[in-house]
Amino acid sequence: MISLAILQDAAQAATEQAEAAGAASPYIIMGLWVLFLAIFVGFELITKVPPTLHTPLMSGANAISGITLVGALFCAGVGYPFLGKLLGFLAIVMATTNVVGGFLVTDRMLRMFGQRGKKKGA
Amino acid sequence: MSTPLALVVSAHTIEFVYMAAALLFIFGLKRLSGVRTARSGNAFATLGMALAVGGTLFLLGEVSLFVLVGGLAVGTILGILLATRVQMTEMPELVAFFNGLGGAASACVALSEVARYVGLGGGTTLATGGSLEFANAILVSILIGSVTLSGSFVAYGKLSGKIKDNRLGPIGSQGVNMLLALVVLAFGIWAGYSADGGLGFFAAFALLTLASLVLGIGLTVPIGGADMPVVISLLNSYSGLAACATGFVLENNLLITAGSLVGASGLILTQIMCKAMNRSLTNVLFATFGEESSTAGKNDEYTSVKAATAEDAAPILDVATSVVFVPGYGMAVAQAQHKVRELASLLEAKGCKVSYGIHPVAGRMPGHMNVLLAEADVPYEQLFDLDQINGEFQNTDVAIVVGANDVCNPAANDDPKSPIAGMPVLKVWEAQTVFVVKRSLSPGYAGIKNDLFEADNTLMCFGDGKQFLEDLIAELKDL
Numbered sequence: 001m002i003s004l005a006i007l008q009d010a011a012q013a014a015t016e017q018a019e020a021a022g023a024a025s026p027y028i029i030m031g032l033w034v035l036f037l038a039i040f041v042g043f044e045l046i047t048k049v050p051p052t053l054h055t056p057l058m059s060g061a062n063a064i065s066g067i068t069l070v071g072a073l074f075c076a077g078v079g080y081p082f083l084g085k086l087l088g089f090l091a092i093v094m095a096t097t098n099v100v101g102g103f104l105v106t107d108r109m110l111r112m113f114g115q116r117g118k119k120k121g122a
Numbered sequence: 123m124s125t126p127l128a129l130v131v132s133a134h135t136i137e138f139v140y141m142a143a144a145l146l147f148i149f150g151l152k153r154l155s156g157v158r159t160a161r162s163g164n165a166f167a168t169l170g171m172a173l174a175v176g177g178t179l180f181l182l183g184e185v186s187l188f189v190l191v192g193g194l195a196v197g198t199i200l201g202i203l204l205a206t207r208v209q210m211t212e213m214p215e216l217v218a219f220f221n222g223l224g225g226a227a228s229a230c231v232a233l234s235e236v237a238r239y240v241g242l243g244g245g246t247t248l249a250t251g252g253s254l255e256f257a258n259a260i261l262v263s264i265l266i267g268s269v270t271l272s273g274s275f276v277a278y279g280k281l282s283g284k285i286k287d288n289r290l291g292p293i294g295s296q297g298v299n300m301l302l303a304l305v306v307l308a309f310g311i312w313a314g315y316s317a318d319g320g321l322g323f324f325a326a327f328a329l330l331t332l333a334s335l336v337l338g339i340g341l342t343v344p345i346g347g348a349d350m351p352v353v354i355s356l357l358n359s360y361s362g363l364a365a366c367a368t369g370f371v372l373e374n375n376l377l378i379t380a381g382s383l384v385g386a387s388g389l390i391l392t393q394i395m396c397k398a399m400n401r402s403l404t405n406v407l408f409a410t411f412g413e414e415s416s417t418a419g420k421n422d423e424y425t426s427v428k429a430a431t432a433e434d435a436a437p438i439l440d441v442a443t444s445v446v447f448v449p450g451y452g453m454a455v456a457q458a459q460h461k462v463r464e465l466a467s468l469l470e471a472k473g474c475k476v477s478y479g480i481h482p483v484a485g486r487m488p489g490h491m492n493v494l495l496a497e498a499d500v501p502y503e504q505l506f507d508l509d510q511i512n513g514e515f516q517n518t519d520v521a522i523v524v525g526a527n528d529v530c531n532p533a534a535n536d537d538p539k540s541p542i543a544g545m546p547v548l549k550v551w552e553a554q555t556v557f558v559v560k561r562s563l564s565p566g567y568a569g570i571k572n573d574l575f576e577a578d579n580t581l582m583c584f585g586d587g588k589q590f591l592e593d594l595i596a597e598l599k600d601l
Contacts, residue, residue, distance in 0.1 A: 034382075113496045
């Protein structure tokens with residue numbers, strides 16, 4: 001019982017300290033929540049994909065990783081100096097190539113998988 | 123040139139757009155688990171991306187149109203060109219290339235944030251002026267992004283045959299890699315925690331990026347051949363983790379969500395590939411597999427190989443009632459998938475049952491063979507995994523191995539001392555007759571003798587896969 005009370009005191013002290021430290025710490029906690037939950041969802045989803053679809057899965061997932069494009073777009077905005085904009089431009093070009101090319105080529109592959117049952121031999 | 127763009131979306135509203143995008147990604151990946159729903163799954167993920175990018179454009183307000191429109195246009199054109207021109211056999215190279223671009227983009231975004239920080243007159247270190255988390259996220263983002271970039275380009279070079287060596291000068295040995303990791307760590311500490319002037323920042327981050335790029339080369343260059351599926355899967359995972367780290371830099375939940383989904387996906391594929399070779403990830407990454415086994419393999423000569431021409435093989439196939447094709451990387455190299463399909467159709471017309479046994483690591487990336495066969499119009503119901511097909515070989519008249527070697531080596535089952543002992547293999551030797559279509563008796567990636575080639579029921583059909591199958595089809599039609 002005593003040890004529990006000590007733990008509670010310590011927890012409360014830590015919370016107060018964190019609150020006193022201001023708004024600097026919350027985001028990383030939130031970010032880690034998102035990270036771990038998303039990884040778990042990812043594991044659950046991907047283990048169900050059959051081996052036949054592993055290549056399209058990889059190229060499709062790869063296109064999704066081009067989401068960094070959203071970050072790159074911000075670099076074209078205000079507050080970024082010339083060097084920042086230059087890097088942003090490079091990032092936009094590369095990420096867009098990744099996104100557009102990735103989704104397109106995945107669709108091209110999946111179209112082939114779906115051909116069965118339609119016109120034969122064409 | 124800066125032009126104001128109408129500010130339609132607020133920073134608050136965009137969160138809901140991003141949330142919708144994240145859900146679309148998850149839903150899209152879920153639909154990828156079935157062949158019939160997969161295409162729509164990819165479409166949902168594309169929609170998610172379009173929402174996220176479109177929403178962000180409206181959020182931005184004042185932007186440099188040149189950077190924004192120019193970048194998007196160039197990237198779109200490049201993406202379309204690459205995606206429509208690539209041959210299905212070159213898919214591993216393309217995926218490696220795209221992985222590299224994704225990693226590089228993430229690193230560039232992090233570096234751009236540094237430039238912004240300096241531009242704001244950052245007279246203090248990143249860790250004190252920003253925050254500890256901000257500094258760390260930037261360092262991790264640059265590190266993973268750069269490693270993904272250079273690693274992917276080495277993988278691309280290896281896949282396309284432009285890089286053949288396992289060393290580039292001193293780069294590639296484990297000792298040098300350890301050293302490089304320490305250098306990266308040192309530059310990282312300097313860049314994040316002690317650099318505080320404009321030029322100091324510049325030097326520290328330039329050196330950190332450079333060292334990370336070299337480390338990426340060092341980690342990838344010693345790995346080759348049949349281990350490529352593992353490397354590509356791992357780099358796929360890294361490209362997601364790089365986006366994830368960038369999410370922490372920008373405090374953006376969507377980047378973290380999407381990045382971790384991809385990171386998890388790549389890790390699972392990596393794990394599946396390792397399991398299919400009965401090796402651990404550390405073994406693939408750090409052991410010099412080829413060097414260990416090459417001495418053991420060289421002394422073994424083949425003594426009683428039976429060679430067969432298309433003319434010899436055709437009558438056997440003519441009376442077969444069940445045939446299993448076992449494709450390997452050689453089929454991709456010879457572009458023989460269409461001929462395989464043609465032969466299969468011919469056999470089916472004769473009332474023969476045709477199926478395909480596909481080893482998880484056949485080819486140069488997960489699912490490589492399946493895509494090639496799908497390209498040749500093979501129905502996916504005829505494609506079977508290792509576990510599904512292995513019981514069937516006993517009842518199979520003819521197993522036709524096209525350009526595969528180590529994945530059907532009986533030594534993995536019989537010889538506990540073999541370098542591939544314990545690796546799950548396709549038991550083709552249990553079939554009545556085995557045709558091995560192969561250029562020569564040269565060993566596969568493992569560098570060891572394959573007793574299958576000497577088995578009593580094996581006929582070696584030497585030659586180019588495509589040419590041999592063409593001859594075989596012609597002979598079969600003449601019978």
